[in-house]
Amino acid sequence: MIALTVDRPAPARASPGLRLGLIAAVLVALLALARLWPTLHALTTAHGPAEAEAARFLFWELRLPRVLAGLAAGAAFGAAGALFQAVTRNPIAAPDLLGVTAGAQVGVLLGLTVPALAAVSGPPLLFLCGLGAAALALTAAGGWRASPLRLLLAGGACALLLNAGLTVALALFEQNIAGLALWSGGALYQPGAAGLTEAALWLLPPLVALPFLLRGLEALSLGDDAATGIGVAVLPVRFGGVVTATALTAFAVALAGPIGFVGLIAPNLLRAVGIRRFGSLLALSALTGGGLLIAADGAVAALSLSAGLSTAVATALVGTPILLVLVMRGRALTPPDRGEVAASGRAASLAVVAPALLVALVALAAFGLAWGETWLPPTRWIAALTGSDPEAALILGIRAPRIAVAVIAGMMLAASGVVLQSVVRNALAGPELLGVTQGAALTTLAGLLAWPLMGRPETFALALAGGLATLGLILAINRRRRFAPLPVALTGLAFSGLFAALTYAVIVETSAQPARALIWLVGGTYGRAWPDAVALLPWLLVSLPALAFLSRPLDLLTLGDDAAAGLGLDVGLLRALALGLAAVLASAAVAIVGPLAFVGLLTPHLARLVGFHAHGDRLPVAMGLGALLTVAADIVGRGALAPTEIPAGALTALIGAPYFLWLMSRGRKGAR
Structure with missing residues (x-):
């Protein structure tokens, strides 16, 4: 008797990106629950109408909006960093390093000091100023193909220039210094659920644009010629990517202030563990960014530090060691180019x-x-x-x-x-x-x-x-x-x-x-x-x-x-x-x-x-x-x-x- 064997297809395995995404989602959910648990517990165990009303207000108007703001702002920063890096094919491009957050700070000051701009203050004004800063940095660096070092320095110079302009303006409007100083450190406090809902409306346009950009941005990793060969319009995709990333940054900055490092750290941390496909990288960068920000905010609360400003400090304390590890391991770097900003001139006496x-x-x-x-x-x-x-x-x-x-x-x-x-x-x-x-x-x-x-x-x-x-x-x-x-x-x-x-x-x-x-x-x-x-x-x-x-x-x-x-x-x-x-x-x-x-x-x-x-x-x-x-x-x-x-x-x-x-x-x- 001859035994016939039939090869059964191997069970499908989840991709590494999917597995990591599930793990990241669980961790972020646990972080959010840990931040909400004290007030949630107080809400469910309140005795008497007065105590229940206080617990309800604390949960719905203070703690929940703060946690949601941290998740949304961190996710927007992380996604913006992934977009900027894909558009420029530069692993160190990020809202902070391109001067976009400094441009958004200029928008905040303009909204505070120019009454005529009150109608567009908030995310629209921050978006326009941030887009202008990104355009200046990219132009000075040499466009989309700028090397990492050149883009880094152009963004840093733009940030210094804009911050200098802020200082001059604050010298003229001294009454706004204290508020801008507090906001500049990053603050997750939100004016209740209504304020968070109003800010979240500005997140809809970039979210609608993202699906139309994914295929083109994925193709850009192959190079301009290869992307053009498969029918991708390179210039419109790049322009759309910059605009979308800037819109995400404007939303995040309006919601939480210019909290640094998230847009740089999240995508590079994921590349360090092997995530390469852009769609997975983008989604996981958003998850990782949200987790980083609420983890930093939770550390602030656990250490009983002052609200708002110390969230940025905690983020920097978390992000700096990660960035330095990536630098030492070479994960965030490409080979340096030579002769940067080389000045030439005739011999002089x-x-x-x-x-x-x-x-x-x-x-x-x-x-x-x-x-x-x-x-x-x-x-x-x-x-x-x-x-x-x-x-x-x-x-x-x-x-x-x-x-x-x-x-x-x-x-x-x-x-x-x-x-x-x-x-x-x-x-x-x-x-x-x-x-x-x-x-x-x-x-x-x-x-x-x-x-x-x-x-x-x-x-x-x-x-x-x-x-x-x-x-x-x-x-x-x-x-x-x-x-x-x-x-x-x-x-x-x-x-x-x-x-x-x-x-x-x-x-x-x-x-x-x-x-x-x-x-x-x-x-x-x-x-x-x-x-x-x-x-x-x-x-x-x-x-x-x-x-x-x-x-x-x-x-x-x-x-x-x-x-x-x-x-x-x-x-x-x-x-x-x-x-x-x-x-x-x-x-x-x-x-x-x-x-x-x-x-x-x-x-x-x-x-x-x-x-x-x-x-x-x-x-x-x-x-x-x-x-x-x-x-x-x-x-x-x-x-x-x-x-x-x-x-x-x-x-x-x-x-x-x-x-x-x-x-x-x-x-x-x-x-x-």
């Missing part, structure tokens, strides 16, 4: 440029002494020095030390930028980008708020501790990747985001004056006196011989570690000394003037642009340019809207960010 810079600096400083609410010609300076013009003496006593502090701080920040860019071999490194100035500012601000009478030695010590610790962490994390530009930049931005969240937390938890703290954090020379200049000057003077000594070794280091070592250079010792010097220079400047933006990042490029490549020449030129930039910012900030003062840090960003974006665009065109 230091003997010609240095005297010209000195003359320009003296002329600008003289103009700064004369210009202001009261014009002070040089004839009155002499009278002030002889004691025959007390009014002129008083004015000079206010203006002169500010200019002196601006000169010294600008030179120190510029020197720090030159050294950092050389040692890390990253043309886009700088104390701002690497988080050094933000770390120093956080420790200094915390010390000033805790101890208002703190002296300058303690201030310098705190700033140095914050700056050196930040730089040490960044370099330790990226040591195995040989300080490649993209991981270093991404790590610096991760720490910057964490420090920003912690800074807002410090301001709120200590009941500090938001206006004073936020203005200081932008950086400036307001209120600086001769003792500040005297305290800062030794740091510059001591660093000058060290900078001169390191110039030749830094030139050798540009040849590469192996070549430099072959020429007898101790590369490890040189890196340690140079990085320590750069961190000390930046941190000492921050201790006096706060974290001035773009001085350390921009001036080395300007020096290279006019033809100075050797460190012995580039350092003095960059330092002169740094002094000119900070003095110009101080003068314009002091006199442009007098008697209202614009912080110098806001003006350095307003000057530096557009130029930096133009420099990126110029480098892109030149590379074609």
Whole structure:
């Protein structure tokens, strides 16, 4: 007898994405239930009508809307991050890093201060401002095909530019500073179920658009040519993806504030566990984002921290380690491109440029002494020095030390930028980008708020501790990747985001004056006196011989570690000394003037642009340019809207960010 066997089809197995989605959905449901359980239990066990009514109000009007807001906002952030990454084929594209959330913050301020925009305030205005920020970042970076590093830096520059504009506006509308400061940290409190329902209506348009974009966005992962070959209209799909992602971001920001990291972390976390298909990635990013946000909010409640602002802190505390792990494992990165923002220029003579810079600096400083609410010609300076013009003496006593502090701080920040860019071999490194100035500012601000009478030695010590610790962490994390530009930049931005969240937390938890703290954090020379200049000057003077000594070794280091070592250079010792010097220079400047933006990042490029490549020449030129930039910012900030003062840090960003974006665009065109 012959036995016949029939092959039975193997039972269908659920795809990894489906299994992970079910697990994520269960976890999110458990997180939501954990947040709702105390009030739900009180609702079911209430005794008496009064207690039942209170429990009902607490559950339906407070706790449930808050949990739903966290789920909806986190899901929108996660989905927006997945969309931005698919559109740009860039794993580090996200609402925060593209400047979209900064654009939404501008929309919030416009809604608060411009009565004519009241009709479109909320998600519509946030959407328009966020879309404008995304367009600016994408244009400056070079369009859809921009490399991860270029897109990252263009978005960061846009965010700095928009935040500088916010600071200038807040200087004119001081009554809105406190509310915007609280909202900027992220707040999940909702005005009852009705307020949540009204906000949720703006989620419908992007949800309707998503199904029509899925096939096209999935095809984009194959490349533009392959997508076009299967009938996908690449440009409309990309445009629709950006618009939809921006709409999701606007909804999330309107609902919960600009809570960072969710849009970057959720998709990359899923890629790290093997999710590649875009449809699965999009849905799971939404689930993961919602879970992350309500988990952070639950941690805030468990630790009895203040509501709202600390939700952003908890999100940053959760998101930063995850992002750093992805950086160390290389999961969120693609190979870095070369020659980013490379400036080119004809060789120039230091003997010609240095005297010209000195003359320009003296002329600008003289103009700064004369210009202001009261014009002070040089004839009155002499009278002030002889004691025959007390009014002129008083004015000079206010203006002169500010200019002196601006000169010294600008030179120190510029020197720090030159050294950092050389040692890390990253043309886009700088104390701002690497988080050094933000770390120093956080420790200094915390010390000033805790101890208002703190002296300058303690201030310098705190700033140095914050700056050196930040730089040490960044370099330790990226040591195995040989300080490649993209991981270093991404790590610096991760720490910057964490420090920003912690800074807002410090301001709120200590009941500090938001206006004073936020203005200081932008950086400036307001209120600086001769003792500040005297305290800062030794740091510059001591660093000058060290900078001169390191110039030749830094030139050798540009040849590469192996070549430099072959020429007898101790590369490890040189890196340690140079990085320590750069961190000390930046941190000492921050201790006096706060974290001035773009001085350390921009001036080395300007020096290279006019033809100075050797460190012995580039350092003095960059330092002169740094002094000119900070003095110009101080003068314009002091006199442009007098008697209202614009912080110098806001003006350095307003000057530096557009130029930096133009420099990126110029480098892109030149590379074609």
